[in-house]
Amino acid sequence: MFVEKPLAGTVADAEAIVAAAGRAGRVLMVGHTFVYNPAVTTVRGIIDRGELGKVQYVDSQRVNLGLHQFDFNVLWDLGPHDASIVLYWLQEEPEWVQCVGGCYVQPDIEDVVFLTMGFPSGAIAHAHLSWLAPSKLRTTTVIGSQKMVIYDDNQAVEKVKIYDQGVDKLESDELRRSYRAGDIHSPRVPMTEALQVEMRHFIECVRDGKKPRSDGEAGLMVVRVLELAMRSLRSGGARVAYRLDPVRA
Numbered sequence: 367m368f369v370e371k372p373l374a375g376t377v378a379d380a381e382a383i384v385a386a387a388g389r390a391g392r393v394l395m396v397g398h399t400f401v402y403n404p405a406v407t408t409v410r411g412i413i414d415r416g417e418l419g420k421v422q423y424v425d426s427q428r429v430n431l432g433l434h435q436f437d438f439n440v441l442w443d444l445g446p447h448d449a450s451i452v453l454y455w456l457q458e459e460p461e462w463v464q465c466v467g468g469c470y471v472q473p474d475i476e477d478v479v480f481l482t483m484g485f486p487s488g489a490i491a492h493a494h495l496s497w498l499a500p501s502k503l504r505t506t507t508v509i510g511s512q513k514m515v516i517y518d519d520n521q522a523v524e525k526v527k528i529y530d531q532g533v534d535k536l537e538s539d540e541l542r543r544s545y546r547a548g549d550i551h552s553p554r555v556p557m558t559e560a561l562q563v564e565m566r567h568f569i570e571c572v573r574d575g576k577k578p579r580s581d582g583e584a585g586l587m588v589v590r591v592l593e594l595a596m597r598s599l600r601s602g603g604a605r606v607a608y609r610l611d612p613v614r615a
Contacts, residue, residue, distance in 0.1 A: 368568055370397040371446040372592060373585030380589040384582035393571045395578035396585030398450035402567060403560040405525040408553055409508065409517050410455055412528065418510025424452055424491040426506035429478075429499035439476040440495050441465065441595055448481070448493040449591045450580065451506065458485050459587060459608060465595035466603035470498060481595050483608075524552040 367387065373396045374380040387394035400406050413421060428444045435443060453459070460483040467479030478496040485491070504519035514529040530548030564580075571578045578584075594606045 367392060368395050368397065369585070371399075371450070371585070372396075372442065372589050373582065374589055375442075377586070377590050377593050380582075380586045384586055387582055393568075393575070393578065394582035394585075395568050395571060396580045396582065396588075397564065398446065398454075398580040398584065398588065399560050399564050400447050400451050401454045401580050401584075402564040403519070404556040404558055404563070405517055405519065406451055406454070406560075408526050408555050409506075409515055412515055412526075412553075413455055413508070413510075417513055417528065418508060418515060419512030420510060421456065421487070421489045422509045422511060423489060424455070424506065424508050426451075426491075426493045427503040429494060429496035430502040431499060432497055434471055434477060434497050435475070436472070439467070439469075439479070440497050441467070441476060441479045441481065441599070442592060443497075444495040445479070445481060445493070445592055445595065446588050448491075448495070448506075449483075449588045450584070452483065452491040452493075453584065453587055453591075454579075455508070456485060456487070456489060456491070458487060460485055460491075460591065462605050462607055463591055463594040463598060464603060464605045465598040467599055476599065479595075479599065481591075483591065484605075525555050527552045 369383070374383060384394065412418060426448050428448055462484045464482045465479055467476035469476050471477050477498045481493045481495065483491045502520065506517045508515045508517075512532060514531055516527050516529070518525055528551045530546065530550070532546050534544040534546065567579060570576055590608065594608060598604055598606045
């Protein structure tokens with residue numbers, strides 16, 4: 367069964383779907399298309415090889431003018447993309463989720479939110495999501511202890527750029543740091559369409575019994591992030607603890 371993102375509107379429903387797929391012995395895959403995007407998988411490889419060093423934080427902008435919805439907010443519309451990308455890159459579940467936003471066009475429908483997740487490794491991920499911006503931006507920056515990388519999905523070429531830049535620690539007791547500004551490198555990224563990669567992967571998983579990259583549990587994690595973000599949003603931006611789910615235990 368292939369389910370478009372998000373897997374469900376609540377954690378309880380997502381749990382039920384994952385459990386039902388397990389009982390039936392069926393392949394369950396969620397349409398988190400961006401984790402099949404060649405540029406996103408390229409960044410995952412860069413992180414896995416340790417080229418960036420320790421990931422310190424991830425900052426993303428997914429903004430444009432519209433399309434406003436009437437029955438759900440921008441968090442549920444655009445948030446699944448950034449949540450799925452970050453969880454795929456960092457390969458760990460958050461410790462906490464925090465979210466603030468505003469309703470400027472319609473009452474009770476947030477058209478701009480700022481979502482933040484904190485991870486056990488110490489990394490922080492932040493996403494600016496908006497239907498109310500003058501231009502379309504699809505940019506994500508990953509800052510590591512050794513290097514930095516920018517993924518810009520709006521670019522036709524050079525979607526990924528690695529920056530050999532950083533700041534070393536204090537030397538002795540002096541208020542002096544060593545700033546490093548090295549080369550900028552753009553690795554080759556395959557031009558294959560993400561949707562095509564995703565559909566081929568689904569067919570392979572059904573045919574060969576493989577575990578999908580965006581399986582039910584991955585979809586459940588994204589729904590949990592969104593549900594907790596909504597709880598934070600409705601409580602004025604309070605930090606909400608992320609709890610492991612019995613399905614994943």
